[in-house]
Amino acid sequence: MHGLTRENAASRPVTCTAGSDKSLLEARDLRIGFARNAYSDELGLAVDGVDFSLERGKTLCLVGESGCGKSVTALSLLRLLPVPPARMLGGSVFFDGLDLAVLPEKELHRIRGGRIGMIFQDPMTSLNPVLRVGEQMGEPLCLHRGMGAGQAFKAAADMLERVGIADGRLRARDFPHQMSGGMRQRVMIGMAMLPNPELLIADEPTTALDVTVQKQILELMRGLLENSGSALLLITHNLGIVEQMADEVAIMYAGRIVEQGSTGAILSAPAHPYTLGLLRSRPKNAERKQRLATIPGTVPSLWERPAGCAFHPRCPKAREKCRRETPPLVPAGPTLCRCWRG
Ligand SMILES: Nc1ncnc2c1ncn2[C@@H]1O[C@H](COP(=O)(O)OP(=O)(O)OP(=O)(O)O)[C@@H](O)[C@H]1O
Ligand SMILES: [Mg+2]
Structure with missing residues (x-):
């Protein structure tokens, strides 16, 4: 694949010494x-x-x-x-001091699937249809951990059982099309976790799964962290999962983070009207038989982004300044908030 590299790469350093020592991952001004x-x-x-930024653990x-x-x-x-x-117009992505935005493709290839695992939102397009699931799950172990093919296949079969697929040894011989959508999702999850990555990026990993399997997967992820x-x-768009899993939460709207803070602060003292809207539309907050609260309108497309605060057309508290000027992300009580009313 032709990779996305930052366009002004030549003038920038590849390693970082600035920033917090504790941060494993630090994204700066991504555009x-x-x-x-x-x-x-x-x-x-x-x-x-x-x-x-994100710290280890x-x-x-x-x-x-x-x-x-x-x-x-x-x-x-x-x-x-x-x-x-796609075009990367600016920004840096520091992982353990290395700027991934400009790292040579060969070095980045060594990090992908080894030190950093990724669970994609769409499992079907991410699995190779002509490889048995055990083979493809074991591939990162051979590539990044120097394991033999037989041992990697066995580890993959064990992982299938850990993500809730019975008869792991047998199912590892299946091709992706022989599995259900939820099973394929679990194959992706297992594959990303197998090499014990230092960083796991998981994009809606449990959306297609029923609640019992979801619980099992979340526990498995927590085990990896611990x-x-x-x-x-x-x-995730599931605020129940946020509550269970997150230390920090970043709320995104129209390409920007509009509020960020500790999970406790975001859930109990949100400052941004968008965060409040999301929290109010949780099923937990609705009385039985009562209609769920919704945020009127929809996220604007890339080509219809409103001037000023992108949320203003949907915001019950919008005033003139919100229509004209983009608010900065600044402290508002216990969180950082991008709102003129914060
Ligand atoms: N390959 C692409 N080409 C053009 N536009 C794209 C492409 N991928 C994403 N976009 C656009 O970028 C914006 C952000 O998309 P993104 O997939 O990040 O949304 P998301 O927050 O992950 O949504 P969801 O919750 O539905 O997964 C959308 O307007 C989308 O249409
Ligand atoms: Mg998405």
Whole structure:
């Protein structure tokens, strides 16, 4: 694949000594655009100045409605977006001091699937249809951990059982099309966790799974964090999962982080009207038989981003300044909030 590399790469350093010593992952001012079509230079910003950091042993949840830029953010960290139409217009991604945005492809290849595991949102397009699941799950172990094929296949079969697929030895011989959607999702999860990555990026990993399997998978992920001190970047729209898993939460809207803070602060003292809207639309908050609260309107497309605060057309508290000027992300009580009213 032709990787996504930061466009102004030549003038930037490849390693980082600045920033927190504790951060395993640090994304700074990420900006990712998509070309409108093959014939146009017009770019829509799917990610517009995103910053976050993540320490070893911690979980950061990225939350927001469909289309707000969560997957694009996650994919850009490992330069997995298709070029074209994607363009990395700026920013850095420091992983253990290395700037992944400009790292030579060969070195990045050594990190992907080994030190950093990724669970993609769409498992079917991410699995190789002509390889048995055991073989492809074991591949990172051969590639990054120097294991023999037989031993890796056995480890893959064991992992299948750990993610709740019975008869792991037998099912490891299946091709992806012989498995259900939920099973394929679990294959992806197992494959990403097998080499004990230092960082796991999981994009809606349990959305297709029923609640009992979901619980099992989340516990498995938590085990990885506790035993190996790994870090987890978890993308989810499920606030119940956020509550269970996250240390820190970043709320995204229209390509920007609009609020960020500890899980306790975000859930109990949110400052941004969008975060409040998300929390109010949780099923938990609705009385039985009562209609769920919703946020009116939808996330604007890349080509219809409103001026000022992108949330203003949907915001009950919007005033004139919100329509004209983009608010900065600044402290507002216990969280960081991007709102003129904060
Ligand atoms: N390959 C692409 N080409 C053009 N636009 C894209 C591409 N991938 C994503 N986008 C656009 O970027 C924006 C962010 O998409 P993204 O997939 O990050 O959303 P998301 O927050 O992950 O949503 P969901 O919750 O539905 O997964 C959307 O407007 C989407 O249409
Ligand atoms: Mg997504």
